[in-house]
Amino acid sequence: MTCFWGIGIGPGDSELLTLKAVRIIKSLQVLYVPKAHNDNFSFAEKIAAPYFSDNLIIKRRHFPMVNNFSDKQNSWNTIAAEIIDDVHLNQEVGFLTLGDPSVYSTYSYIADLLKKRITVKTVAGISSFSEIAAKLSIPLVLDKEFLEIIPGNADLIKLKQAVDFNDNLIIMKISTNFSKIYHLLQERNLLAKTIIVENAAMQNQSIKTMAQYECDAQLPYFSTAFIKKG
Secondary structure (H helix, E strand, C coil), X not given: CCCEEEEECECCCHHHCCHHHHHHHHHCCXXXXXXXXXXXXXXXXXXXXXXXXXXXEEEEECCCCCCCHHHHHHHHHHHHHHHHHHHHCCCCEEEEXXXXXXXXXXXXXXXXXXXXXXCEEEECCCCHHHHHHHHHCCCCCXXXXXXXXXXXXXXXXXXXXXXXXXXEEEEECHHHHHHHHHHHHXXXXXXXXXXXXXXCCCCCCEEEXXXXXXXXXXXXXXXXXXXXXX
């Protein structure tokens, strides 16, 4: 019986896909990927492309990156209905997601719409912050330390609480609120202890401390902060 696969493909390097992810991608008949701007290939599609079979049907679909939840949900419902039709045609169907599917992924919303209609299976992927820690050869967390992962667009009060409470902190997509976060960390003398990785595991990867930025810097969308107080 065929099913729908959510496949984590890691942060940006085609060599960081798991063996299982590669095996599943090669077995697919239909693959859903985000449609990039100007109809170019998305990051996800470029990363996984070395493992596509010759007869793979690629369906590029628009996933709105907007604040209006109802607009996003309308798009998800349309795509979910199409996925159900494909699986009912006895096809193995997949969806690519950067990093790990369980971490801030659109896949989770799609999967939730499908679970009662078709079989859904998820393949774990390497998260961007795991790759960052490996690249730096620095542990994310040790012994009795705390680690928290939060989005850059979180409420400022919650950001303050997270910074003050934890020994280690990951801020995903920090570019969405960079200036406010910069001033918060500056007040707590943490700029030098905050590592910013732009485009982790991609060819244009950049690694700096936050102290090397100006407060109004414009960072790429795929930028992650790693704060380690110890």
